[in-house]
Amino acid sequence: xxxxxxxxxxxxxxxxxxxxxxxxxxxxxxxxxxxxxxxxxxxxxxxxxxxxxxxxxxxxxxxxxxxxxxxxxxxxxxxxxxxxxxxxxxxxxxxxxxxxxxxxxxxxxxxxxxxxxxxxxxxxxxxxxxxxxxxxxxxxxxxxxxxxxxxxxxxxxxxxxxxxxxxxxxxxxxxxxxxxxxxxxxxxxxxxxxxxxxxxxxxxxxxxxxxxxxxxxxxxxxxxxxxxxxxxxxxxxxxxxxxxxxxxxxxxxxxxxxxxxxxxxxxxxxxxxxxxxxxxxxxxxxxxxxxxxxxxxxxxxxxxxxxxxxxxxx
Amino acid sequence: xxxxxxxxxxxxxxxxxxxxxxxxxxxxxxxxxxxxxxxxxxxxxxxxxxxxxxxxxxxxxxxxxxxxxxxxxxxxxxxxxxxxxxxxxxxxxxxxxxxxxxxxxxxxxxxxxxxxxxxxxxxxxxxxxxxxxxxxxxxxxxxxxxxxxxxxxxxxxxxxxxxxxxxxxxxxxxxxxxxxxxxxxxxxxxxxxxxxxxxxxxxxxxxxxxxxxxxxxxxxxxxxxxxxxxxxxxxxxxxxxxxxxxxxxxxxxxxxxxxxxxxxxxxxxxxxxxxxxxxxxxxxxxxxxxxxxxxxxxxxxxxxxxxxxxxxxxxxxxxxxxxxxxxxxxxxxxxxxxxxxxxxxxxxxxxxxxxxxxxxxxxxxx
Numbered sequence: 001x002x003x004x005x006x007x008x009x010x011x012x013x014x015x016x017x018x019x020x021x022x023x024x025x026x027x028x029x030x031x032x033x034x035x036x037x038x039x040x041x042x043x044x045x046x047x048x049x050x051x052x053x054x055x056x057x058x059x060x061x062x063x064x065x066x067x068x069x070x071x072x073x074x075x076x077x078x079x080x081x082x083x084x085x086x087x088x089x090x091x092x093x094x095x096x097x098x099x100x101x102x103x104x105x106x107x108x109x110x111x112x113x114x115x116x117x118x119x120x121x122x123x124x125x126x127x128x129x130x131x132x133x134x135x136x137x138x139x140x141x142x143x144x145x146x147x148x149x150x151x152x153x154x155x156x157x158x159x160x161x162x163x164x165x166x167x168x169x170x171x172x173x174x175x176x177x178x179x180x181x182x183x184x185x186x187x188x189x190x191x192x193x194x195x196x197x198x199x200x201x202x203x204x205x206x207x208x209x210x211x212x213x214x215x216x217x218x219x220x221x222x223x224x225x226x227x228x229x230x231x232x233x234x235x236x237x238x239x240x241x242x243x244x245x246x247x248x249x250x251x252x253x254x255x256x257x258x259x260x261x262x263x264x265x266x267x268x269x270x271x272x273x274x275x276x277x278x279x280x281x282x283x284x285x286x287x288x289x290x291x292x293x294x295x296x297x298x299x300x301x302x303x304x305x306x307x308x309x310x311x312x313x314x
Numbered sequence: 315x316x317x318x319x320x321x322x323x324x325x326x327x328x329x330x331x332x333x334x335x336x337x338x339x340x341x342x343x344x345x346x347x348x349x350x351x352x353x354x355x356x357x358x359x360x361x362x363x364x365x366x367x368x369x370x371x372x373x374x375x376x377x378x379x380x381x382x383x384x385x386x387x388x389x390x391x392x393x394x395x396x397x398x399x400x401x402x403x404x405x406x407x408x409x410x411x412x413x414x415x416x417x418x419x420x421x422x423x424x425x426x427x428x429x430x431x432x433x434x435x436x437x438x439x440x441x442x443x444x445x446x447x448x449x450x451x452x453x454x455x456x457x458x459x460x461x462x463x464x465x466x467x468x469x470x471x472x473x474x475x476x477x478x479x480x481x482x483x484x485x486x487x488x489x490x491x492x493x494x495x496x497x498x499x500x501x502x503x504x505x506x507x508x509x510x511x512x513x514x515x516x517x518x519x520x521x522x523x524x525x526x527x528x529x530x531x532x533x534x535x536x537x538x539x540x541x542x543x544x545x546x547x548x549x550x551x552x553x554x555x556x557x558x559x560x561x562x563x564x565x566x567x568x569x570x571x572x573x574x575x576x577x578x579x580x581x582x583x584x585x586x587x588x589x590x591x592x593x594x595x596x597x598x599x600x601x602x603x604x605x606x607x608x609x610x611x612x613x614x615x616x617x618x619x620x621x622x623x624x625x626x627x628x629x630x631x632x633x634x635x636x637x638x639x640x641x642x643x644x645x646x647x648x649x650x651x652x653x654x655x656x657x658x659x660x661x662x663x664x665x666x667x668x669x670x671x672x673x674x675x676x677x678x679x680x
Contacts, residue, residue: 106654
């Protein structure tokens with residue numbers, strides 16, 4: 001199968017858009033010191049909510065709003081149990097993942113395999129006619145543009161704004177945060193809910209644009225886990241997280257094309273490729289703490305110091 | 315990985331708390347807590363159903379009809395109960411050692427693969443019973459090795475067991491797909507419907523009219539008794555507990571936290587592997603892509619709900635198994651999705667976490 005490089009790169013950009021949204025949402029959450037393991041279920045539930053609202057109201061913006069709201073709602077439950085009530089974030093996240101997945105299948109059952117509205121591509125006038133870059137960057141749907149924009153926005157927010165500083169402080173050193181008169185738990189709740197909105201949008205991006213429609217399976221199962229793996233792979237740095245998402249989308253697309261070359265290797269093998277790579281990255285991160293090689297320094301990344309730990313004022 | 319691992323799964327407050335004035339009051343307290351959790355979870359789900367215009371009573375009757383109101387259906391419940399109990403027992407070891415063994419799902423899969431590797435060869439001229447025993451032993455070894463790998467990754471590679479285990483789950487899923495579509499494919503065509511059926515004499519014996527192999531049930535119950543014995547009344551169980559509660563203090567009592575944690579991972583993985591072995595030997599008689607039926611993940615919910623204590627595990631497993639079996643009737647009788655069972659199970663765990671947290675908050679406010 002012959003395809004041009006530009007078409008391939010455009011497919012990578014389109015495929016990784018929802019993953020980037022979800023992974024950036026999780027990065028925000030984890031930077032504030034909270035692990036949100038509910039990603040996989042939350043994406044599915046918000047995909048369902050987005051599809052159902054969009055098809056019954058025939059309005060795409062309402063559909064996306066419903067997805068984002070669903071994402072916020074799931075994240076708020078996690079924040080209530082994991083932050084306000086100081087229970088284990090991992091336990092709450094895991095229970096939520098399975099609850100949301102099954103809730104999505106249960107509630108979405110009557111809407112399965114129905115036609116629904118779908119986001120069309122919106123080439124940017126002028127820019128879309130550029131050779132090569134026009135096809136790669138400027139002839140996509142709004143979801144893909146949103147994923148492009150989300151990366152610099154996330155960077156600016158985290159590293160160049162006062163709120164971003166507060167958020168990182170709540171994840172690195174909540175005591176210091178408290179000493180400055182800011183309640184770290186409030187910052188954490190806000191970060192979890194905001195991250196949840198991005199995760200919800202990722203769900204909407206699936207059911208309304210990337211893999212339009214609702215069914216069981218929808219096709220976005222497992223994406224949440226990949227997004228969680230990407231946050232670690234990217235060392236909790238938004239730019240590297242996004243680059244990781246492009247890298248894995250490339251791998252998966254190559255996998256589909258390699259199928260012709262290696263017909264005995266099923267495509268599912270390439271689908272699981274991110275996970276061994278994530279484990280390998282984690283080992284490298286660990287090794288980089290001991291040795292100071294150039295490669296390991298490139299890959300190293302430190303988790304926020306208070307990641308996963310509840311903060312109680314003593 | 316995070317230099318500060320997430321909190322161990324055991325709820326320290328409940329366990330470290332000095333005994334309440336009278337044991338009777340303590341028991342009354344835990345009974346009241348149980349009722350509050352059940353009421354909260356079932357109340358929330360009922361409200362959801364009412365909002366959708368579905369009568370919770372109809373659902374309850376359908377679930378009961380599909381699970382406990384006939385021996386045939388109850389046999390099905392028990393055939394879910396057996397692997398679920400095995401995987402949950404395995405998780406008790408790792409959770410009490412303070413390890414989030416998310417890799418349990420992959421350990422179930424590896425157990426199934428290891429058992430299949432032997433069973434697909436036929437009986438090799440040996441007595442079938444012996445081959446089945448050997449297959450179960452292999453399943454234990456397969457799951458145990460997968461658990462050991464996650465433990466080793468944590469100890470030597472610095473990979474947190476949550477993400478290492480999760481990664482290994484997906485690797486196990488890739489492995490099973492590769493085996494089914496590749497080397498172990500059905501004669502003629504490779505298909506997602508699984509490998510060829512095993513020879514008839516290698517099916518774990520199920521009496522006519524039953525839906526559960528008695529040997530599978532016996533194996534699960536024996537594993538529960540043995541786990542309870544090991545965890546509650548041996549030095550090893552105490553060591554596991556000590557490492558789980560305070561890995562830094564454990565060395566002061568000449569306990570090696572790394573070795574204890576690895577032992578817990580191997581035992582836990584082995585028990586989960588047995589669950590996978592049962593799935594191929596007693597239930598499906600071949601290897602399928604969804605061979606684990608998600609029982610590893612379901613077992614995580616069971617042990618979270620049990621708060622890593624031994625005694626509630628069996629009743630919770632039975633309840634969850636009954637929900638899973640009963641839910642199969644929902645699409646047939648009411649045109650509803652069977653995922654409702656998962657909604658109820660998940661709500662139970664979330665309610666338990668909520669009630670735990672709420673009680674702690676009340677206690678602190680006092």
